[in-house]
Amino acid sequence: MNWRSISFRLVALYCGLLLVLGLSFSLFTVFSFERYTEASSRSLITGRAAEVWDIIRGAIGNPDEVRTLIDQRFSPADQNRFFRVTSAGRTIYVSGMPADGSFDPAKMPFLDATPGPRYLNYGTVFLYSRHFTTPDGETVTIETGQSDLYSKYLEDSLVTSLVIGLPLLLLAAAAGSYVLIRRALSPVEVMIQVAEAISFRNPRNRVPLLGTADRVEALGLALNRMLDRLDSAYQHANRFSSDAAHELRTPLAIIQGELEFAMARGELAADVESALSNVLDEVARLSKIIDSLLMLSRMDHPSGQRGYASLDLHALAAETIDQMQLLAAEKRVTLKGPTGAKVMVSGDRDRLKQVMVNLLDNGIKYNVAGGHIVVDVSAGPGVARLTVSDSGIGIAPENLDYVFDRFYRVSTNRGEVGAGLGLAIVKSICHAHGGSISVTSKVGVGTSFCVTLPAAAHNIGAAPVSVPEQRSREIESAA
Amino acid sequence: MRILAIEDEERLLGILSRSLKAEGFSVDGVGTAQEGLEQIKLSHYDLVILDLQLPDGSGTSLLRQIRQQQRKMPVLILTARGDIESKIENFEAGADDYLTKPFALAELTIRVQALLRRGPLIQENVLKVDNLELNRLTRQVRRGGKRIELSPKEYSLLEYLFLHAGRTLSRSMIVERIWDQSFEGLTNIVDVYVGHLRHKIDEGFDTKLIRTVRGLGYSLDPHTRS
Numbered sequence: 001m002n003w004r005s006i007s008f009r010l011v012a013l014y015c016g017l018l019l020v021l022g023l024s025f026s027l028f029t030v031f032s033f034e035r036y037t038e039a040s041s042r043s044l045i046t047g048r049a050a051e052v053w054d055i056i057r058g059a060i061g062n063p064d065e066v067r068t069l070i071d072q073r074f075s076p077a078d079q080n081r082f083f084r085v086t087s088a089g090r091t092i093y094v095s096g097m098p099a100d101g102s103f104d105p106a107k108m109p110f111l112d113a114t115p116g117p118r119y120l121n122y123g124t125v126f127l128y129s130r131h132f133t134t135p136d137g138e139t140v141t142i143e144t145g146q147s148d149l150y151s152k153y154l155e156d157s158l159v160t161s162l163v164i165g166l167p168l169l170l171l172a173a174a175a176g177s178y179v180l181i182r183r184a185l186s187p188v189e190v191m192i193q194v195a196e197a198i199s200f201r202n203p204r205n206r207v208p209l210l211g212t213a214d215r216v217e218a219l220g221l222a223l224n225r226m227l228d229r230l231d232s233a234y235q236h237a238n239r240f241s242s243d244a245a246h247e248l249r250t251p252l253a254i255i256q257g258e259l260e261f262a263m264a265r266g267e268l269a270a271d272v273e274s275a276l277s278n279v280l281d282e283v284a285r286l287s288k289i290i291d292s293l294l295m296l297s298r299m300d301h302p303s304g305q306r307g308y309a310s311l312d313l314h315a316l317a318a319e320t321i322d323q324m325q326l327l328a329a330e331k332r333v334t335l336k337g338p339t340g341a342k343v344m345v346s347g348d349r350d351r352l353k354q355v356m357v358n359l360l361d362n363g364i365k366y367n368v369a370g371g372h373i374v375v376d377v378s379a380g381p382g383v384a385r386l387t388v389s390d391s392g393i394g395i396a397p398e399n400l401d402y403v404f405d406r407f408y409r410v411s412t413n414r415g416e417v418g419a420g421l422g423l424a425i426v427k428s429i430c431h432a433h434g435g436s437i438s439v440t441s442k443v444g445v446g447t448s449f450c451v452t453l454p455a456a457a458h459n460i461g462a463a464p465v466s467v468p469e470q471r472s473r474e475i476e477s478a479a
Numbered sequence: 480m481r482i483l484a485i486e487d488e489e490r491l492l493g494i495l496s497r498s499l500k501a502e503g504f505s506v507d508g509v510g511t512a513q514e515g516l517e518q519i520k521l522s523h524y525d526l527v528i529l530d531l532q533l534p535d536g537s538g539t540s541l542l543r544q545i546r547q548q549q550r551k552m553p554v555l556i557l558t559a560r561g562d563i564e565s566k567i568e569n570f571e572a573g574a575d576d577y578l579t580k581p582f583a584l585a586e587l588t589i590r591v592q593a594l595l596r597r598g599p600l601i602q603e604n605v606l607k608v609d610n611l612e613l614n615r616l617t618r619q620v621r622r623g624g625k626r627i628e629l630s631p632k633e634y635s636l637l638e639y640l641f642l643h644a645g646r647t648l649s650r651s652m653i654v655e656r657i658w659d660q661s662f663e664g665l666t667n668i669v670d671v672y673v674g675h676l677r678h679k680i681d682e683g684f685d686t687k688l689i690r691t692v693r694g695l696g697y698s699l700d701p702h703t704r705s
Binding site for chain 1 (some may be wrong): 488490491494495497498501532557559560561562579580582583584585607632649650658659660661662663664665667668671672674675693694695700
């Protein structure tokens with residue numbers, strides 16, 4: 001669960017609000033219920049006292065008759081009611097033990113004998129006493145009481161159902177509001193998926209608009225406008241480098257032709273010939289740089305993708321190593337090939353071979369005499385991996401992030417002259433294949449490049465696995 | 480042999496004409512597709528060298544027009560675009576060969592000769608330069624009668640030099656021929672292999688056969704190293 005997500009915050013806010021409302025409602029209900037039961041008990045026992053007086057006022061002198069009258073009318077024991085009639089300190093009547101045994105009538109305290117009506121809560125019993133006066137001037141005190149066990153039970157049930165019900169209600173509200181928020185945000189989810197899938201392989205794709213004319217649609221429109229601008233800027237840059245490269249080639253052809261023609265005459269002074277040769281070498285270098293630039297701009301462009309075929313990465317690595325063996329031997333570097341089973345990928349054979357050639361060439365160039373390069377090919381779930389590890393001079397951590405950048409060269413004193421496009425080409429080929437490349441390096445120990453490619457379609461599902469680019473780093477300096 | 484060069488860059492056209500004339504061809508040069516088409520209607524050409532970017536239309540459409548008129552002379556395309564798609568498109572339109580700028584004049588000459596079937600059409604199975612012998616059937620190499628063991632790559636490289644003995648082959652021509660596209664830009668591999676080959680062939684002989692032509696490439700050519 002993402003605690004900062006909009007969905008979570010909305011659900012939390014909603015549930016919090018509902019909790020406050022639910023708690024206030026429950027407290028109010030319980031409080032009102034208490035008030036109601038107290039008021040009704042009070043009126044009940046007050047009324048009963050007057051009723052008792054009505055039926056016994058003529059029989060005060062006869063306790064037996066009083067007992068009969070009250071027991072018949074109110075059946076106190078069965079109904080858990082309490083009655084006591086006293087006169088001049090003498091108890092004329094007291095009710096029997098209640099059925100629920102919640103109080104003992106014999107032990108009920110006498111309320112203060114002041115003349116007015118009085119109430120008292122005694123244990124589980126709510127008591128009332130009132131003085132009446134017979135025509136003879138005799139004062140009779142009638143006390144009535146009602147056990148509140150039943151109303152207490154009702155109140156407990158109410159509280160229990162609220163205590164259980166409120167969390168359930170909150171849970172249901174949370175789930176419900178989560179579903180609703182997800183539904184409300186679903187257009188955003190679609191936008192995310194589409195935006196994630198947009199790459200320079202399908203630069204014309206745009207975020208779908210639902211025509212809801214709300215803020216979500218406004219966001220989609222803004223995204224699409226941004227994509228248009230990016231696309232156009234990218235196309236522009238790409239066309240520029242492609243056009244520039246093309247335009248450079250014709251003058252280069254003229255320079256090269258004129259120089260060759262001049263040198264073919266063979267009547268030049270040695271120093272002039274040497275100068276012309278140097279220029280020709282530089283023409284060849286420029287021409288290589290132009291080739292690399294054009295290659296990069298083609299790889300970045302959807303039309304640069306050629307037909308892919310299923311091929312064994314393992315066999316391709318072995319073949320490349322075989323062809324580069326002598327180049328490595330020249331620098332006294334040992335090449336170790338991959339072992340293991342076939343690893344099938346779908347791709348452009350020449351381009352993938354170029355990846356290996358460039359990585360191996362890099363490993364050879366920046367190796368030490370007597371060093372080695374280990375090439376490994378392995379298969380993971382849905383992916384194929386190619387690792388080229390060398391025992392070379394390594395790359396300092398601060399430079400590691402830039403090694404795949406165009407025209408980037410770690411330092412000028414690495415002895416070899418290149419345009420700094422080899423690794424950029426490797427990266428763009430990997431990306432064009434839906435894969436990625438990462439590098440780890442330790443200065444003085446060696447560098448390891450890891451290429452990850454989606455496994456061939458028949459090995460996995462129909463859809464190619466998109467592998468996010470990862471640039472892991474291992475930053476340790478040599479001792 | 481008459482060659483028509485259609486190229487709008489005057490200087491490139493100039494150097495093309497001069498170098499092909501030096502090889503003994505008769506060369507006409509024009510700068511537009513329209514002129515090119517008229518020239519082809521007017522006279523007979525044995526070969527056309529065609530630039531793809533012309534001021535009045537693409538070389539590819541001119542090529543289609545030429546082929547529609549049932550003219551079957553070989554056409555060599557010159558272009559600044561080196562991508563596969565462009566190559567395929569032009570081969571489908573009827574091109575016979577393709578050269579990406581910048582190119583070595585030596586390569587242009589070799590290709591032109593190959594297209595005109597006038598080059599060193601090798602019939603013999605045993606090739607000889609000085610006292611170095613290469614047998615294409617047994618793939619054996621001898622110098623002064625002594626057998627020299629070569630790896631398959633070294634043999635292919637030497638054979639290629641033999642087939643164009645006396646001509647300079649550029650590193651990129653050698654890479655393209657002996658290795659494959661993936662090694663483009665890795666021309667130092669050629670130097671390494673030539674070094675090994677030279678060690679096996681020229682070591683201990685006064686006459687050196689493999690010559691480095693600085694700035695251009697290598698050739699198989701009897702000479703004495705100073």
